[in-house]
Amino acid sequence: MIKYILKRLIYAIPILIGVNLLTFTLFFVVNSPEEVARLHLGNKRVTQEQIISWNEERGYNNPLFYNTDEKGLNAFKETIFYEKSFKLFLFEFGLSDSGRDIKYDIKQRMWPSLAIALPSLLVGLFINITFALFFVYFRSTKVDYIGVIFCVALMSISSLFYIIGGQYLISKLMHLVPISGYAHGYEAIKFLVLPVIISVLYGIGSGTRWYRSLFLEEIEKDYVKTAKSKGLSESAVLFNHVFKNALIPILTGIVVILPLLFLGSLIVESFFGIPGLGSYTIDAIQSQDFAIVRAMVFLGTILYISGLILTDISYTLVDPRVRLK
């Protein structure tokens, strides 16, 4: 197992370099360092001298990939790409283009994101599995058909509708929770109630259908017929056999997204004023802060890769037949 994990970690290095190269190329193909400087320095009274010194200060005065003024390895090392990418592998994210320490900001912002994402995941999981089991229990009946239509309808509605509708109903008409905002510590809970409810509600349609299909696949298997032929009730078969066996894809599906929970949700955080990581990347793209963009893409890639590795490990834990080599 350790050998397998090490192998996966080594495979991750070219992936990370590739992603970083792609982000870098896309960013600087669209914007030259001079344009980025101009955007950061503002619209009024910006001089060419200021642009040059801003770029120099941030190391954007070097060539992008290859420095013709240098020889040997230095021709690659004295470039923006090398300077900006190498330190990422040491988790040195450095300062954003506006001068803030990125690592510090990420540490501060990941907790509010997690505060919404984790309860949303757990509550959503419970509700979605409950609904899915219920529909599977009444499969091929009117209850199942209506349920599926209901799920499709829920999926078809834009997330913005849930957010604005939820804020209008619960905060504006019923005055039960704040429309938006956040507080640290236990006071955060009153701000989290509504976004969590909305995140769960928004995910019911797709989640229930996904779990329903997993349960349906499982219920057709031979062991279920055997259990039924032994005289077990439908609910006993469903909960004691089908549910347990369907847990393997459910668990692995959850494990893969667990690390990504830190990255948060853009729309929910933006509308509810949650100071999470969701809007961090988008804000950085809008303000053309390459330092933040590359750090967040790098972090996202690492989290995704670790999610996949965790999934593989979790397979071995829930299914003894699986061995990692």
Next chain:
Amino acid sequence: MLRFIKYTFLISILTLGGCSEKPLNSPYGSNDKSSKVFYSSFQERPKHLDPARSYSSNEYAFIAQIYEPLYQYHYLKKPYELIPLTAREMPELHYFDKDFKNTKDKNKAVYTKYILKIKKGILYQNHPAFFKINEDYIYHEISEIDLENINTLKDFKDDETRELTSDDYIYQIKRLADYKNHSPISGVMQDYILGFGEYKNKLQNLQFSNSKEKINFVRSYNIKGVRKIDKYTFSIILKKQYPQFIYWLAMPFFSPMPWEADLFYSQQGLQKKNITLNWFPVGTGPFKLTENNPNLRMILEYNKNFRGEIYPSLEDKIINKKLVSFNNSKEVPFLDKAIYSLEKEQIPRWNKFLQGYYDNSGIASDNYDQAVSLNNSGDISLNKELEDKGIHLTTATSASTYYIGFNMLDTVIGGHSERSRFLRQAISIAIDYDEYISIFTNGRGIVAQSPLPPGIFGYQDGKNNFNKTIFELQSGKIIKKNIDQAKKLLTKAGYDNGIDSQTGKPLILYFEATGAGADTYAFLNWLRKQFKKINIQLVTRVTDYNRFQEKMISGTGQIFQWGWNADYPDPENFLFLLYSKNGKVKYGGENASNYESQEFDELFLKMKNMRNSSQRGKIIKNILEIIQKDSPWIWGFHPKSFSLSHKWVENVESNLMANNTLKYKRINDEIRYKSINLWNKANFTLLYILFFIISIFIFSVILMIRKKDKEKVYD
């Protein structure tokens, strides 16, 4: 049962929400208990809070309450008037000729010396940078171990204050010259302050081993034109006459900066924790920034070291350079705290304002109809819902202008030939800015006659003075020239019915646009329609902001839209946008049209150094006639700002030049408390219904499962 639901919900939310007396939907925590609190929001986090660098209104909203330049705008007076803030009096001016000999003849004067005196006894807010034991600054070299438990400024156990001195203003002027601070006005100041450029170059070429060495050098260096006279007096020498310089002295750029703070914040350990001068200002103003979480909220609290200031009165007068105040009964600030929450989305921002959780709000286009209506006489009034809540509307025309510019370097639309001038004039007549204001700004704007907005000396109101190229007097009324006149001009330009007489081909013009939102496309469609009125085909080229800037810098764009917000209320600050030496392509300046006219330049330079007088008025009139005839811009419009405030907010005045207005605001907390509680009573009816439906659903499900299980068994 219903009571059970209600109390369960109440107990859980109250327990979790801090057991406060506030309504359940209050977005404020149990710690926000002070009554004199001003609540507001900000849409975008301020990028910089360093006064050497900040240059936008969302940054000024904070730093202007903390930092104090020498002068400020009188809160109540219009036209805008400067009065002393930390200065003891208005500056004393001395003129010198080219040999640096004193002269009283302004025509001979080359150098101008400003003698600036500051008030004694002004104290900075308490700050760890000032804390000393036995003359040693304890926090100027913090060890790694000591930094472990420090995450914000509040984590420093000790702090101290010190008196404001003239050295602090001089130090800040030197900071403006430091290329590392990227001050947007360093280029302008280089043109005016004697020795500023020299110092700037010297600093750029020096290498320092650490911040302390650099700061010691900066402190010891004497800029030729900036001299300390005594602890409370210093002078600035300008190498040109520039009467508008005093307005710069009222901007945050010229706020005092204690060197101790600069050294304190230059420590790398603090920078790694985002504790920098850019985020934690140190000022002498009525407020200090006690919480800076630009991703959530920013809190300003009363600076207990603030010396106090009298609420202004319209009777206030400057006599012998000194401000004589006639209203000494009220001392500002009236607030203990101001809480600004980040609210990116407009819908929650508006709803929270209506619930009373924000004391003021602007009016977004989406809420315009909900907030404001036009009555039969064309006056703007608030809608009933807002009026019933006692909300006040304050309107003001901004000292800014939005225009469509022609690139004067372009071979078709630019240049000074009659042909191109007639073409520009024809287009200027064809474009209906009244319609634009009505469609795109909900009527919030006035059609511009020239670059000068209302409130600026020389402004043409479109009634007594107007742009004769575009408007005409008919039966005592000023009306826009009709489209036939535009077509005639087009024919004179050699584009009869939109066909180029030289090539026989239709005239096609190009408009450079940025943004890709629905509003942009609606605007572009409207603009095409305006050009179509005179049979000119307009091709719109939508691009991102960077490409747009590139086109403007290289001069490859043809027609574009741009705007300008006043730095200070003087016509020079608008007319310089058309001065040839500010051409964007040649000089990288703010003259985006690259307009060049010798006649204009001569009059501009003459007008620039004059004080407002009838003679200056005449020159401005001549200047406007020249540019109106040449039409390098379609003059566009001056936007009106609408702002709403609740009935409990007092002393709300529209002063768009003054940024430090928080100190004048007052809150009647009793009215606020009653109103918010009345407007936000929890309504549990829907909760009961929801609970009832869920209960029925669960109950039915249990029954259905039991029934089905039984069926299966019997099967």
